[in-house]
Amino acid sequence: MPRAGLDRGVVVAAAATLADEVGLPNVTMSVLADRLGVRTPSLYKHVDGQADLGRRIAVLALTELGGALRDALQGRAGKDALDAAARAIRSYAVAHPGRYAATVRIDADEPDEQLVAASARVLDSLSAVLVGYPVAPEDRIHALRMLRSLFHGFAVLEAAGGFQLDTDLDASFAWIVTAADHALRGR
């Protein structure tokens, strides 16, 4: 039997795309193994169980999201930057619901080096949006948390189908970003 040529990276990537297709909770070791043309226990040669796999998907997602944010923010400032960041987050969550869902279940047990690094980069990018706004230094942490809550909440609700009318969602999102812009500017 020829080797399948697996690799930790390949396994995690396959799990991530599988999660995007069928939903994170449905990413079972069996179907992942099937997808990779291998028997279930073989996965344990590359990944340390299901929890480890989920954590690695989250790291992958945060890394990708951080890159997307960095790209989106190139040369932008103020409302332009806010808008770009908001769109980047939302489209990532829509395009990769499984990966995005993996970032939610982190549970601050065992900080995990890579994971905090990846999320720090996301936070740095998001924090860069604030430089164009008149927020006092001691308030930046609050403003950052507001943006996180707002965008994350919208993404979670949209992914869960929590909004009744799917129509107007784009309009709502644009309105919300504008409102956030006003909140950050006028005080």
Added chain:
Amino acid sequence: MPRAGLDRGVVVAAAATLADEVGLPNVTMSVLADRLGVRTPSLYKHVDGQADLGRRIAVLALTELGGALRDALQGRAGKDALDAAARAIRSYAVAHPGRYAATVRIDADEPDEQLVAASARVLDSLSAVLVGYPVAPEDRIHALRMLRSLFHGFAVLEAAGGFQLDTDLDASFAWIVTAADHALRGR
């Protein structure tokens, strides 16, 4: 063997408090049965499987949250109402993390009469907060979605331990509510 005197309501309530104690994903049929002094299969006489149980926990949570919101908003308007609503949601999510988590995984398949009714009442209460603000009628849906996203996102992030410093969380929350007040007022 004497009857345990179970009941659909009792089972769901026990599952909800169990979820608050050990986390929703750890609410297994076995431990729930143990908690109720009964064998696992007996639960199926009162509840239609795990998915049904989760849905009923969500209905319970939304009903309780709706009541808390209604109470909190009695006789309040404007920023006062906004503040009360925000606090009500946050403290419910903190006090009942398992119940609150159940409301997240709804997935808009099979709308389910009771569930839409319960969430409609929550939305109505939240919508009542907006009457004190100068938002155009066609913008109310956007403003409502903003508040939902903001509060829900904060609750999810707080529950997941997503914020680094637990200290200052109260300050951040107050700051965010004030910012939302400004966003809704000044345009």
Added chain:
DNA sequence: CCGTAAAGCTAATAGCGTTAGCCAGCGTCG
């Protein structure tokens, strides 16, 4: 006081994650 519907039980099935231990392919180094 008896019969019946419901609420408990035991037994059994299928699927999950995970571990142990075996075997074969492949690279490395004598």
Added chain:
DNA sequence: CGACGCTGGCTAACGCTATTAGCTTTACGG
């Protein structure tokens, strides 16, 4: 060029989950 060893695959097995089928016994209504 050949043997050795690492590593990635395998099968077999265990314990846990949810769920269904079918039996028994409780409690209540006529």
